Amino acid sequence: MSLLKRFGAMVSNSRKNNKKQLSHPKKILQKKRRNLRFKTTLFVQPLTIIIVSFAIILLVFNVLLKLFIAEQAFTAVQNQYDTLDTLYVGDTPETTAEGNIFETTYVIxxxxxxxxxxxxxxxxxxxxxxxxxxxxxxxxxxxxxxFDDIDEDDADYSDYQNSLNYFKKVEIDGSAYMIKMQEYPGTLADSYVKQDNNDDSPTYYIFVFANVTPIEELEDYINFILLGLMVIVGIVASISIFLTARKLDRNFGSLKSYILRVGNREKNLPTENFAYREFNEVGQTVERMNDMIDANQRSQQLFFQNSSHELRTPLMSIQGYAEGIKEGVIDAKQAASVIVDESQKMTDLVDDILTLSKMESVQTQLQLEKLNITDLLYDVSWRLKAKADERGITFEHHFDDDYLEIEADEKLLERAFTNILSNAVRYAKTQISISGKLIENQLQITISNDGEAVSEQDQEHLFERFYKGKGGHFGIGLAITKEIVERHKGTITVISNVQETSFIIYLPVK
Structure with missing residues (x-):
């Protein structure tokens, strides 16, 4: 495949990927429209929780109150029977100080x-x-x-639960009474029945009852109050939740509209101010993302323009020399040499573009292996020695140790060092210095040349793609170098003054 076809295919694929990324959010939004509405969820769920909570409170209150009434009534009636039982056998009853909310009456x-x-x-x-x-x-x-008293065989049951079965609740003249009856064979002794040993003794029935109507009326009153409170709180909560949900829904709708307008790449959008801080934070994030997308698109546009320009220059040179050969006005050997040089420039540029494209791909994995940085730097400088000799430039190496080992991708690091050293050969006057040393858990590599100082303005943009400084050249070599170093979790900086320009690289040892 020719160089132009390779470059054209790469540009085409990049544009297709951008179109897919822009169309993808629309599909996501279409799927979300099938879900529940935001406003409905905000209104229904809190209101349901409030109603269910009140219902549970009301139910638990009634159950506990009924159990309390039954327990108190049972205790009051049973205490009366305990007294009557004691009198029945001829003993003196003990006075109990136990308090009870019910008073009992008994009838013989x-x-x-x-x-x-x-x-x-x-x-x-x-x-x-x-x-x-x-x-x-x-x-x-x-x-x-x-029912009689609990049998001993029923001792495994709860006394309280069984005793409830001995009570009868009756309604008389609109009042409720808890009543219990027991039989006492014997003789009537004024206010109680006394036991005797005569088998012909008559049987008496003693009814003990307690009026539970006041407590039940209190229960109904409390239920009425609770129901009223539930209705009032429910209405207030419904109005509050509805207004809040409507406000949230409107703000969310405005935020969604703003995001869609940003997604449609509308220009000069006014800054939205939402009622809620979280929505404003989302809006600000969208604005930053929009700015990043714009910057990325401008960078890509500039990248393609510069790439096209860099490819066009050698192509025009090749075309000119080829036409000169055709017309017989240029020496064929001289033209062939120029054509080969320009073709090599095109090859190097396309290789750089492809390398940078692969580096930016998330799928690209580093082929990590243990390597000796000292040997790698010697090899790279040796390959550039011929060009350096042509310009009268010498290499100097200063390493604290002949064996500086790290884990890295050898091919990528070789490419990074080649880019820096090639740049140094281009601008150095007499010498290039290469040094390396360990600083704690990092390896510091410094590549310096005695060329002219790089201005502070140029230093800020030196690692940008196709940046051209004063008297410099377009290219992406240093941009690739920075990408490679950062993929290895390292850093690269440049320091330049009148004496020398130094590129300082830090790479983690482990």
Whole structure:
């Protein structure tokens, strides 16, 4: 393949890759449009969390309160039965100081459900009426099943859970009562039943009940308050979340529009100012990326222009000498020599372009191996000795050790050193100095020449592609050198003064 075809193919592939990269974000955006809307997600998810949280709080509160009411009612009723049981066997009951939110009333009735005793005060007519209605209720509903105390065989069950089964909750005149009944065969001793040994003793039924209506009304009131709070908080949260989601959605839409305009390469875009700092940071990042893309495109455009110019110059020279040979006005040997030189320049330039293209490719891997930098620098300087001798330039080598070993890609480092030394041969007056030494975990390589000083302005652009200083030449040799050194995780700098110009390279030993 000819040099022009190789260069043309490389330019064509580069442009195709750029087009693919520009078209790729559109496909990504099309895929994202099928997903949930940003505004919907911001509104629905927080509101759902709030509603579910309130529902869980309400449910847990009601469950715990009902368990608390049942436990308190059971304790109050059971304490009363403990007292009656103690009196039943003829013992004196102990006074308990345990507090309880419920007060209990008990009623003693015979086997015909005729009331024999009510524990309420003789002046408390309401308690007496309730007691009578409770007895009437159970006499009218004689199919109700009651349970005795827990058997010893059931000891593996929770006492509390089993005891709940012995209670009956009934509604009488709009009030709720927790009631328990136990049988006591014996004789009635005023306010309690006393045990006797007579088998013909009558059986008495003692009903103990507690009014749980006030607590249940309090529960309903608290539920009403909680539901009201949930509705109010839900409405306020919905409005707040909706407004925030709408604001975020508008800002996100503006950011998306701005990114699309940047992606479409619109010029002179005004700086967007969003309501949220994060969006502004994204916008600033997009601006920096846009500037980097513009700089890269300008660099590529300049690169292709300079490459074309560099290729055109030797081509015109070759064409001129070829026409001179054709017309017989130029000596063929002289023309052939010039044509060979110009062809070599074109070959070197295309090789440099291809090398730089490969270096910039992410897929390119360094072929690392252990090598002696001292030998490599001697070899490169020896190959350039002929050109140096033509200009009366001598090489001087100064190494702290004859064996300076590092892990590196030998071909690439050889190319980097060749570029620097070729440049030194071009500008040196009498000598080129090459030195190397170890500094901690780095290898310092210094290549100096006694040529004219490089201006500070030129030093800033010396490693740019095709940069031309005063009296200099277009080229990409130093740009390739910098790329190679940085791929080896090293650095390269230039220091120039009236006495000498030095390129200083640092490479990691490991």
């Amino acid at each position: 009735a015979d086997d015909s459900f005729d009331i024999k005793y009510i524990s309420a005060s003789m002046y408390d007519l309401s308690e007496k009426k309730i007691s009578e209605k409770i007895i009437d209720y159970f006499s009218d509903n004689d199919d109700i099943e009651w």
